Amino acid sequence: MSEPRQSQVLVGRQCGVYRMAYREWGDPANPRVLICAHGLGRNGRDFAQLADSLSAEFRVVAPDVVGRGASEWLRDPMGYQIPMYVQDMLVLIARLQPASLSWVGTSMGGLIGMVLAALPGTPIERLVLNDIGPNLERVALARIAEYVGKAPRFPSREAAEAYVRLVSAPFGPHSDAQWAYLTDVVLMADGDGWRLNYDPGIGVPFRQLAEMPEIGDFWPFYDRIACPTLVTRGALSDLLTVETACAMSERGPRARWVDFDGVGHAPTFLHADQIAVVSDFLLGA
Incomplete structure (x- = not known):
């Protein structure tokens, strides 16, 4: 895989200004931009293989939320x-100034993309x-809340990989080299040890969400999306059910829907067949 360029953008919050890092592949002058947004406890390095595959066609940008x-x-x-x-990503998009913008979002990154794509005047x-x-399924939220933000510390890299393999088992079958990469990310x-490279604080609002009597839904956003939409789903997913995926194919943008056998939450885009589905959609008529 080719080495990405590293950059950063300043995002403003009421409590201060923060540095948001991002990586990019492909021609920096290419006006055709693809943003890849990661899941809750992951980061932009997850998309290196997908980005490498698409960098001839897109300026691919993967932020670390x-x-x-x-x-x-x-x-x-x-x-x-x-x-x-969403506000942070609008700052990033303003920095990139794309003539055309596509979005790939895994889990949390998909929710960000869903809201952005629903905005009037969206560039997506x-x-x-x-x-x-x-729909956010409570059983999946409870499962993720069991480990996210718990900040374990590992005495060795081997112990860390064993942990990642355990909590990320729903990713489905991967080679030893792929598991090593998913761990290193x-x-x-x-x-003298190792830890996960995220703020344990990300688990605070997530656990509150998982414990709420009523979990808010994103249908009002989804139904306003007008651009072509692809839903990729692990066939064993506990977060995106068949019923919800089916409804997504019939409502709003009437998404195309593809399942990957043997995978739960979520496909990693480290496999050629998964990359091909995304590539065909983004580059198709």
Whole structure:
């Protein structure tokens, strides 16, 4: 895989100004931009293989949402919520000045893209929602809340990989090299040990959401989306059900829907067949 360029943009919140890091592949003058947004506890490095595959056609940009990867942590953990992420991404889009913009979002990154694509005057022309929909299933939220933001520390890299394999088992089958990569993406050295490279505070609002009697839905946003939309889903997903995916194919943008067998939440786009589905959609008529 080719080495990406590293950059950053300043995003403003009521509690201060923060540095949001991002990586990009392809010609920096290409007006055709693809933004890839990661899931809750991951970061932009997840998309390196997908970006490499599409960098001849797009300027591919993968941000580390604040609190993750190389981006700064927020002083107030309640800022780790979708409306604020949307504002941050609008700052990034203004920096990139795309003539055309496509969006690939996994889980949380898909929710950000869903809201952005629903805005009047949105610049998003094609949208890929990876294992996320307008309904958030409580059983999946409870499962994720069990581990996200718990800030474990590992005595060795091997122990860290065993942990990542355990909590990320729904990603489906991967080779040893792929598991090693998925671990390295979210791992950083910490003294004589290792830790996950995100702010444990990201779990605070998430656990509150998982415990709410009524979980808000995103159908009002989804139904306003007008651009071509692709839904990629793990066939074993506990976050995006068959019923919700079916409804997404019939409402709003009437998304095309593709399942990947043997995968839960969420497809990683490290497999050739998964990359091909996204590539065909983004480059198709």
